[in-house]
Amino acid sequence: MPIKASELILNPDGSVYHLNLKPEHVAKTIILVGDQDRVPKISKHFDSIEFETQKREFKTHTGTYRGKRITVISTGIGPDNIDIVLNELDALFNIDLETRIPKKELTSLEIIRVGTSGSLQNDIPVDSFVLSTHGLDINGMLHFYQIESIRNPEMESAFIKHTNWDANKAKPLIIQNSEFLQKKIESNLTFKGLTATAGGFYGPQGRVLRLAIQDENLNHKMDNFNFNGVKVTNLEMETSAIYGLSKLLGHHAVSINAIIANRANGTFSKNPGQVVENLIIYTLNKIIE
Template sequence: MTDRSEIVIVNERLYHLGVKKGDLAQNVFIVGDPARAIRVSKEFDTIEREISNREYLTFTGTYKGIPVSVIGTGIGTDNVEIALVEAFIAHEFNLKDNTRKNDCPPMTFIRLGTSGGVHPDIAPDTLAISSYALGLDNTGLYYDEAPVDEIVERIEIKAKQILTDAALKDSRFRGKIIPYASKASTEITEALAKQAAKHNVKFEVGITVSSPGFYGPSSRFIEGLKYTFPDIKGSLSKLEIDGLRVLNMEMESSLFFHLCGQMGYRAGTICTVISASTSSDDVVDYDAAIGSAIKIGLKTLVDLNKETNLEA
C-alpha cells in the first residue's frame, strides 16, 4: 500500500466532482437530485461558480453573507462517498503534490433530502431530522471507525436481530446483512430542530434508515420479484432506543454521518417525508414538500454561523 494519497486530477480538477482548489465553500448543502441543487442555489444571494461533471452538479456562492456550496450527488451512499472524499481532498490537500495540510478548519455539511415514512402517525410533509442513521448499505463498512457512543452500538445490535428475524426463513441471505449505525453532529441536529420549532413546521427527531435501493431494500412491492425481507420497513419501524425511533427511510445519511465523523466534519440531515408508511407509491407534491426542508436548512446555516463565527 502506498503512503502517497491516490488522488485523480484531470486538468487541475478532481475527477468526479470536477472542482478545483477553492471551488467549494466550507459550508456545503448535500442533495441527491441535481434539480434540487439548482433550486437551493436560487436561494443564494450570489452564485460565483457552477460546475457540472458526470452526475454531479455544484454551485458555490453566498447566502446572507456566508460562503456556501450545494452539491447534487445523485442517488445512494456510493455517490455520496465520492462527493465527500473529493470535497475533503479539495478542502485539505495541495492538489499539485497531493499532500495534506494540517491546519484546515472543519467543514459543515447539511443534507436536504426526501424520504419515505415508516409510521402511520408521521404524516407526509413532516420533516424528519436525523439524530442517528442506520445503514443497510455496505459502503460505510469500508471506513473503519469506532462507535461514537453506546447508542450506535445498541442500534446495530438490535437492527441486526430485527433483520435476521424478518428475513425469509429459507433465504440464503438470512443473517448476512450487517447493518451499521452512525451519528449526526449533535450541534446540527439541535440547530435544525430549533429552526423547525421556531417556524412552526411539523418535525420529529430520531433515527433514519438508509437503504441501498429504492424498491426491494425499501419494501416497495413489485409483482414478480421475490424479496429477502417481505416487510423491511415495517420490521425496522419497531426499532427504538431510549425514546429514539426509526422515522423514515432514504438512501444516503448512514455513510454521510459515518464518513464526516471520520473526517472531523459536522454533518446533519433534514428530510421531508413525501410518502406515507402504508402507501409508498403515493407521493405528495414534491416541489412543495422539499421547500420546507430547504427553508429550515438555510436558516440553520445562518444560525450555525452566528454561533460559531465560521468563515468559509
C-alpha cells in the same frame, strides 16, 4: 509520502476527478442534495452565485445567502455516490493537491443534506420534516473503512436481534449525527429519529415488482424498532453514508428530509415540490441564524 495519482485522481486542470472542483470553488458550509435539478432550486435564493459547474450528476453552485458563503452540490442517488462526494470534498480542503500530501492542519466542514424521503411511522405525516439523529446503515458501504470508533454497538445489536437480521447481509451500523448541527437546524417543526439508509430503491427498501425479496417483513420490523425511545422514522439512500464518512473525516453533518410519502399508511404528498421548497427555505434560514 505523496498519495499516488491512481488513488487521488485529478483532471488536467488540477480539479478533483468526479466533482470537477478546485479548493477555491467550495465553501465550508455545504448543502448536499440528491437531484441535480434541486441545485438551482436552492441557489435561486442566493444573493449572488460566484461559481457553477457540472460533471455527470455532480452539479455545484457556490454563492452567498444573506452574506453567508454556501455551496450546493448534487450527489446523485445512493451511498456509492456519497463515497465519491465526501472523499473528494475532504481532499479539496485537507490534501495539498499539488504535493498530494495531507495537510497538518485540517479543516472541518459543515455538511447539511436536504433530501426527500418516505416515513415509516403513521404519526409522521407527509409534508413534514424529519431530522436524522442517527443514520442506520443497512447497505454495507461503510464496512470498507475502519469504523469501530463511530459505531453504536448496543443499539446495533438491539436492531439485529429485533429484525432477526440475515447474516448473509452486511451487518447494520448506526452512526450519530453532529449534535452541533442538529442544535442549529432543529426546531418545533422537525420530527427526529433514526433514518435507515438502503443500498437500492426496490428490493432493499421492501418494494416488490417481479422479484421476491429476502425478508418481506423487514419494513414492518423497522417500524416497530424502539431503542430507548429512538425509532426508525424514515428510509432513504444517503444519510448513514454521509454521517459515517463525515465522522471519520472530522466533519459535521446533519440530514433533514421532506417527507413526501408515508410507507406505513400508503399516502403520498399532493404537492411534493412545495414541500421541498418549504424545506429549502427553512434550512437556508437556519444556516444563517
